Amino acid sequence: MFCDSLIALTMLTNFALVTTSRVAKVIQLAVLQGIILGALPLAMGLGVHPHILAMALCAVAVKGWFIPFLFRRALRRVKTQREVEPYISYGASVVCCALGTAMSLMLAHSLPLAPGTTHPLLVPAGLATLFTGSLLLVSRKKALTQVVGYLVLENGIYLFALMLVEEMPLLVEAGILLDLFVGIFVMGIVINHISIAFDSMETHHLAKLRD
Amino acid sequence: MAWYLILLPLAAAVLALALPRGSARVRLLPLTAVLHLAGLLAALGRGGPLRPGTWLGLDPLGGWVLLVISVLFAICAWYTPAYLALRPNRDNRVFVACFLSFLGLASLLAQANHPGLVWVAMETLTLATAPLIYFNKNQRSLEAAWKYLMIGSVGIAFALLGTLFIAYAAHMGGIREPLYYDRLAREAALLSRPWLRVGFILCLVGYGTKMGIAPLHTWKPDAYGETPGVVGALLAGGMTSCAFLSLLRIQGLMAASGEGPFSRGLLVAMGLFSMAWALVFMVRQGDLKRLLAYSSVEHMGILLFGVGLGGPAVGFALFHLAANALVKCVLFLSVGNIHRSYDARQLPFVTGAIRRTPVSAWLLLLGFLAITGTPPFAPFISEFNLAVLGMGPGRLWPGLAFMALLAGVFLAMSETLVKVVFGTPSRARARTPYRDTFGTTAPLVAALLLTLALGLWLPRPLAVMLRSSAAMLEAHP
Numbered sequence: 001m002f003c004d005s006l007i008a009l010t011m012l013t014n015f016a017l018v019t020t021s022r023v024a025k026v027i028q029l030a031v032l033q034g035i036i037l038g039a040l041p042l043a044m045g046l047g048v049h050p051h052i053l054a055m056a057l058c059a060v061a062v063k064g065w066f067i068p069f070l071f072r073r074a075l076r077r078v079k080t081q082r083e084v085e086p087y088i089s090y091g092a093s094v095v096c097c098a099l100g101t102a103m104s105l106m107l108a109h110s111l112p113l114a115p116g117t118t119h120p121l122l123v124p125a126g127l128a129t130l131f132t133g134s135l136l137l138v139s140r141k142k143a144l145t146q147v148v149g150y151l152v153l154e155n156g157i158y159l160f161a162l163m164l165v166e167e168m169p170l171l172v173e174a175g176i177l178l179d180l181f182v183g184i185f186v187m188g189i190v191i192n193h194i195s196i197a198f199d200s201m202e203t204h205h206l207a208k209l210r211d
Numbered sequence: 212m213a214w215y216l217i218l219l220p221l222a223a224a225v226l227a228l229a230l231p232r233g234s235a236r237v238r239l240l241p242l243t244a245v246l247h248l249a250g251l252l253a254a255l256g257r258g259g260p261l262r263p264g265t266w267l268g269l270d271p272l273g274g275w276v277l278l279v280i281s282v283l284f285a286i287c288a289w290y291t292p293a294y295l296a297l298r299p300n301r302d303n304r305v306f307v308a309c310f311l312s313f314l315g316l317a318s319l320l321a322q323a324n325h326p327g328l329v330w331v332a333m334e335t336l337t338l339a340t341a342p343l344i345y346f347n348k349n350q351r352s353l354e355a356a357w358k359y360l361m362i363g364s365v366g367i368a369f370a371l372l373g374t375l376f377i378a379y380a381a382h383m384g385g386i387r388e389p390l391y392y393d394r395l396a397r398e399a400a401l402l403s404r405p406w407l408r409v410g411f412i413l414c415l416v417g418y419g420t421k422m423g424i425a426p427l428h429t430w431k432p433d434a435y436g437e438t439p440g441v442v443g444a445l446l447a448g449g450m451t452s453c454a455f456l457s458l459l460r461i462q463g464l465m466a467a468s469g470e471g472p473f474s475r476g477l478l479v480a481m482g483l484f485s486m487a488w489a490l491v492f493m494v495r496q497g498d499l500k501r502l503l504a505y506s507s508v509e510h511m512g513i514l515l516f517g518v519g520l521g522g523p524a525v526g527f528a529l530f531h532l533a534a535n536a537l538v539k540c541v542l543f544l545s546v547g548n549i550h551r552s553y554d555a556r557q558l559p560f561v562t563g564a565i566r567r568t569p570v571s572a573w574l575l576l577l578g579f580l581a582i583t584g585t586p587p588f589a590p591f592i593s594e595f596n597l598a599v600l601g602m603g604p605g606r607l608w609p610g611l612a613f614m615a616l617l618a619g620v621f622l623a624m625s626e627t628l629v630k631v632v633f634g635t636p637s638r639a640r641a642r643t644p645y646r647d648t649f650g651t652t653a654p655l656v657a658a659l660l661l662t663l664a665l666g667l668w669l670p671r672p673l674a675v676m677l678r679s680s681a682a683m684l685e686a687h688p
Contacts, residue, residue, distance in 0.1 A: 107409075110405065111405050111406060111409065112383065112403060112405060112406075114379075114382060114383050126372075130372065134365070137361075137365060143357070146361065150361070150364060150365060150368070153365065153368050154368060156372075157368060157371055157372045157375070160372060160375055160376075161375055163379065164375060164378055164379055164382060167382050167387075167388070168378055168382065168388045168390075169388075170327070170388055170389065171326075171327040171374075171375075171378055171388060171389075171390070172375065172378075174327060174331065175327060175330065175331075175371050175374070175375070178331060178334060179334070179367075179368065179371060
């Protein structure tokens with residue numbers, strides 16, 4: 001029961017993410033979601049496996065501490081703190097997010113589950129979070145918010161991966177950890193380069209290349 | 212041998228990072244390329260089926276793709292020293308190291324017998340190639356590298372989810388870890404069909420982004436536009452082939468589990484859509500490197516189209532992989548030379564190249580004729596046969612649409628390239644000191660001759676390899 005509320009909470013954070021305009025707030029929400037996801041395997045009773053415990057701790061450490069640290073440092077360097085005029089307005093984003101969540105529920109409903117699955121909610125929650133991440137990625141202009149979108153997208157994959165982590169620990173953990181560390185690490189470097197080169201983090205500076 | 216092919220280039224990359232002198236570093240490239248190609252040929256010559264239940268091994272499909280990449284790398288590595296000599300003010304430490312690690316990671320990907328390992332290789336390949344795009348270290352190349360990393364990472368994330376879905380399909384069928392590809396193909400009937408389908412779509416989106424099929428190609432014109440031509444050649448011929456191979460492995464599973472018709476329909480549709488999209492952006496495209504990038508989008512479409520047609524077309528699609536890689540090499544490198552000579556790569560600055568850099572201009576012209584399917588070059592064989600097979604029994608439209616798109620691409624490319632090659636030399640751009648030399652043209656001539664040779668005659672061992680690779684993608688349940 002507790003798990004299901006955590007999963008529902010994750011889906012609620014999705015909605016909060018697409019409506020928030022202050023960049024610092026978006027980062028906080030992403031951190032919150034990361035920590036909820038870190039706690040989820042423990043709530044599911046997977047904490048008895050030391051390797052899953054280690055993976056959850058890594059996820060919390062990276063998403064709850066390291067990434068916000070990188071982001072805040074980058075944010076201090078630039079002045080504007082608000083996402084102005086996203087490509088898709090906040091109202092429309094909520095509608096999109098709701099539609100995406102509904103579609104995820106429908107898609108998940110049509111997929112059969114292995115007998116004995118204890119947390120069927122993970123599939124729609126994973127898909128909905130994936131969708132939210134993609135929405136943030138395509139609809140926001142700031143490089144930082146886009147990276148947050150990428151993080152949320154990762155969270156969606158992580159949610160689904162929890163379905164498989166007991167049966168196929170090797171595949172799941174290698175994938176999750178590599179994605180987490182390497183992807184984020186490199187994005188941190190690039191963000192750093194962008195904020196130095198442009199003295200700003202708006203991606204519309206990054207729009208010279210077009211047809 | 213599997214480890215030799217992976218570790219040799221990676222060790223060379225580490226050595227390149229450690230070496231203090233740039234000139235010594237550059238010499239590592241051709242040396243590694245020759246040793247890698249020799250090792251690969253020895254491994255292929257020894258042949259034999261893949262040992263079941265291993266993480267790494269050279270099967271015909273992986274062997275074919277790796278052979279193409281290794282030859283392409285050898286040509287690029289032969290060209291690079293002359294190119295880097297033209298840019299003496301750029302530090303080449305990271306460039307050479309990333310260039311070499313590309314080969315090592317591509318070898319890992321081609322030999323990986325596990326969906327997770329393929330994914331890991333693809334991810335590291337993306338990261339290792341990003342610094343190559345940032346070679347010019349200006350704002351434009353930073354933008355290109357940012358788009359490449361961001362879009363690439365999202366694509367890779369989708370591919371990871373697709374891989375997990377396929378793992379869940381295996382879990383539903385009672386197949387336990389480790390999920391070797393050969394084992395999954397043998398027990399494909401057990402896989403859960405709905406999960407496999409969704410997994411395939413996610414992998415098509417994910418690896419398709421890395422291949423650069425429309426509409427997931429948006430990183431491509433920027434990345435290819437801002438990098439040196441030699442990196443463009445390596446990405447357009449090598450990186451995209453790696454992504455295509457990753458997708459083919461999944462397609463093999465789909466065919467083996469009886470879901471072939473579903474995935475083939477999707478592949479044909481995506482392939483034609485990519486070609487059409489590329490054509491739209493090629494019309495009046497004055498930027499040479501962007502033109503080539505859209506040509507790459509088009510040819511990725513041709514590859515998907517061929518695999519989607521199924522049957523004998525699969526062999527021609529795999530043949531086209533080699534033809535495309537070799538001709539792209541000629542095109543990107545000759546455009547790179549012309550770029551050096553004019554210090555520009557757009558119309559109206561670049562015109563009358565045949566008088567300034569005659570050898571590069573001729574190579575560009577011949578490369579253009581080859582890629583658009585003029586006989587007797589290799590792409591003609593694959594493009595002609597795919598068009599004919601597209602009009603096979605019970606279908607007419609795929610083949611007709613394919614031919615119409617090829618004709619359109621020919622016209623669109625010729626408009627720009629004829630001006631570039633034959634136009635009146637413009638006075639707007641001062642001539643740089645660059646002149647065509649042996650070092651900057653001989654590798655291109657070699658690539659063009661290889662294309663010509665493949666168009667006229669396919670050696671028997673290669674034909675056998677192609678046939679068995681195609682059979683892996685056409686398994687029946």
